[in-house]
Amino acid sequence: xxxxxEQTSFEGLEPPKKRRPRGTKxxxxxxxxxxxxxxxxxxxxxxxxDKGDLVSKIWVHEVKCPGRGQxxxxxxxxxxxxxxxxxxxxxxxxxxxxxxxxxxxEALFVIPLWKAVELGLDPVWDRG
Numbered sequence: 026x027x028x029x030x031e032q033t034s035f036e037g038l039e040p041p042k043k044r045r046p047r048g049t050k051x052x053x054x055x056x057x058x059x060x061x062x063x064x065x066x067x068x069x070x071x072x073x074x075d076k077g078d079l080v081s082k083i084w085v086h087e088v089k090c091p092g093r094g095q096x097x098x099x100x101x102x103x104x105x106x107x108x109x110x111x112x113x114x115x116x117x118x119x120x121x122x123x124x125x126x127x128x129x130x131e132a133l134f135v136i137p138l139w140k141a142v143e144l145g146l147d148p149v150w151d152r153g
Contacts, residue, residue, distance in 0.1 A: 055090040058129045059121055076113035077106070085110040085118040093125050099135060 053067075056078050060067045066080045077085035087106035091097040102120045110118035120135040136144075 055123050055129075056088040059086075059088055059132065062129045074112050075109050077109045077118070079121075081115075083115055083117055085113050085115055086121050087118070088121045088123075090123040091125075097122055103135070103137065 056067050060079050063079065068077055068080050078088040079086040085106055087102055087109060089097055089102050099120065099122075102122070103118075106118040106120050110116065117140065118136075119140075120133075122133040122135065124131055124133060
């Protein structure tokens, strides 16, 4: 559409629509799939006072969905989950990470070693 010098109105011209990055959309759909699998709801994002991705009374679950071929920095993800647990006022936190090409039931559930011991999970199976 050519614009003439005499044209003073911008009718018919719309600004381009802003789209969310593709990774954000995939991450949100994975979080919804995990919430459905666990029977809970996805928590609305809250910025710096974020309280985790899934609604739970005693746990904070940080859901991560790295893109195909992209590594997930577990150290950063766990630090984020720990900070969100502090914001939520709970002691238990985890990272749930998507495995590319696998169903939701095969996602990784990551907790710190001290939390596994606290929950009674014995990481050394052959104690005699």
